[in-house]
Amino acid sequence: MKNTTFNDRIKKDFERKWWLMEKIKKLSKYRSFILIILDILCIAFAYYLGVVLITDSVFKLEMYYVRRLTQTIIVSVIVYQIVFHLAGRYKAIIRYEDGKDYFIYFILCMISSVIIAIVRKVFHIFMLERIKLIILAGIFISLMMIAYRLIIRYILVNDIVNRGINVNKTNQKNLLIIGAGNAAHEIIKTVHTKMTENYNIVGIIDDNQKRLNYTVSGVKIIGNRNDIVKICKEKNVDLIFFSIANIDSQNKKQILNICQATNAKVRILPGMKEIIRNKKMFDNLRDVEIEDILGRDPVKLDNENIESLIKEKVILVTGAGGSIGSELCRQIIKYKPQKLVMLDIYENNLYDIEQELKYKFTRIEIDAVIASVRDKKRLRQIFEKYRPYLVFHAAAHKHVPLMENSPLEAIKNNIFGTYNVTNACDEFEVKRFILISTDKAVNPTNIMGATKRMCEMIVQAKNKVSKTEFAAVRFGNVLGSNGSVVPLFKKQITEGGPVTVTHKDITRFFMTIPEAVELVLQAMTYANGGEIFVLDMGEPVKIYDLAVSLIKLSGYIPNEDIEIKISGLRPGEKLYEELLMGEEGLEKTAHNKIFVAEPLNITMQDVQKKLNLLNELLEKDDSDNKEIKETFKQIIPTFKEPEEVNKK
DSSP: OHHHHHHHHHHHHHHHHHHHHHHHHHHGGGHHHHHHHHHHHHHHHHHHHHHHHHHOOSSOOOHHHHHHHHHHHHHHHHHHHHHHHHTTGGGSOGGGOOHHHHHHHHHHHHHHHHHHHHHHHHHOOSOOOOHHHHHHHHHHHHHHHHHHHHHHHHIIIIIIIIIIGGGOGGGOEEEEEEOOSHHHHHHHHHHHHOTTOOEEEEEEEOSOGGGTTOEETTEEEEEOGGGHHHHHHHTTOOEEEEOOOSOOHHHHHHHHHHHTTSSOEEEEOOOHHHHHHOOOHHHHOEEOOHHHHHTOOOOOOOHHHHHHHHTTSEEEEETTTSHHHHHHHHHHGGGOOSEEEEEESOHHHHHHHHHHHHHHOTTSEEEEEEOOTTOHHHHHHHHHHHOOSEEEEOOOOOOHHHHHHOHHHHIIIIIIHHHHHHHHHHHTTOSEEEEEEEGGGSSOOSHHHHHHHHHHHHHHHHHTTOSSEEEEEEEOEEETOTTOHHHHHHHHHHTTOOEEESOTTOEEOEEEHHHHHHHHHHHHHHOOSSOEEEEOOOSOEEHHHHHHHHHHHTTOOBTTTBOEEEOOOOTTOOSOOOSSOTTOOEEEOSSTTEEEEOOOOOOHHHHHHHHHHHHHHHHOSOOOHHHHHHHHHHHOTTOOOHHHHHTO
16 A cells, blocks of 8 residues: 555656646747846846845835936846847757856856946946946846756756656666766766666766765766776666776776676777767767777877878879778878879779768869779770879788689789789889788688788789889788678677677787778888888787677677677688798888888799789689699698698
């Protein structure tokens, strides 16, 4: 019986507040009119109060004061209304106003008071004589305007939202905020005023011990990073908001690794650049990405040298629609080339990057060209027309399993396509050519890697006989590229699993696409011809651990909520990748993330012999995979079957 009575009271209380909220919603369309009336009443009462303080008469004023008071109030109402309308204050939503807005009200009242005093002086209007009274009234008006707005805000936010909407606590999500800075303040403010969300903020985490037990916007700081796991368990935290934007990569990685030990989903603020573009902190919160937990520091570039090679020059990018090619175009165009020529065989992706860049960079000439690097005649026409100064060669077939099934296509596109582009560069005296290579070229176990190794040979041999400076840049997997593992994992998690990993021990090097491209551009400035630049990829990452991290940071328990399924190694796949071969030395460059492998002692005659063997395969109608792999073993001594390597 008691429970029934209690529940009825809650229900009635909720219904009352809901009714009140609906009434306020209906009144909201008259918001400006209501605020104007209330402001006029504040002006009238403030001047009356000021006169009372001067005359010591509470109820009776001499007619002398009544007439002058009436005139002053009329003029003041007109001035205040003009100033407040010009400042757009009647369009502000009271529910979202804060200290900055209240300070603006005070300033506007002082400005209005000064204008009123000037009007009285200049036009000799029959008004109250004391300037001090006008200023004093302005202070009273500002205090009363701020006071009633605070009362309205309190009713709307605290009473209706916190008690009315959130009566049913069962739907609330317990929220923990990491970081006690301005971002946390903005997030808390948004959470407390957003009527569509249902969060219960349990506290704030901050590593500054001096801030312990202090509050941010009414929320208490309850511990540091070492307390995260304990607090999440005790308070049953559902969500963690990582609100530190200005933090180094290693510290971010450490904190996020701690968060993985909880069952909470983590959302994170990106870097300061993104926040500056969109100052609403809450809107900037996003899911944690793998790059957040890799802990890679931002790349520092020699922008002057990069710009000197690109500015006012014609730049050609092959494979411009792909993951690397499109990012190359995005970054190259920032250095203001005379013309950017984007070449690709796949029209859809090429169209997308063309439209993106033409929208952002209206003053730079951009040409999107449909062509295949296999077509020597078409390439020659393009080079003759544009006469590029720099060429970035990113066009390639890159998917390992697909190339195992279609090896001849990999040979045609990757090897002979690269050979065709290098010949065009040589003929039309391109200043510098940069090949985008891969770690799979090192001791290759698959057709794709073997073709890329052959491309590196072509580049180094061609450099010896050409005026063009030929170089290659070798790096590992890039996060978020077409067909890469991370987008696949995210999709699988969204669908409820399972997340598929080919082998529990498989490892890969990872780098973000923007970081890889930035280092490619930097390496380009160091090239004198013949180099294979090797990028510092950091420590290799176990793919299984990567899957576990993504599942945990999405708020799920691996192998309970989301299954991790071992699917078996794919054709041509090896357990680990390398960035350097045994016979290659490694030299430092001016950049701490870029190294140079010792060049191969290979001539164009050697390369031509290898190309002739590959061409024989293309001319035969019955070349099978076994024959193709035997040929690769002849031309690339480091080529091995994946079974030989994976035994280790």
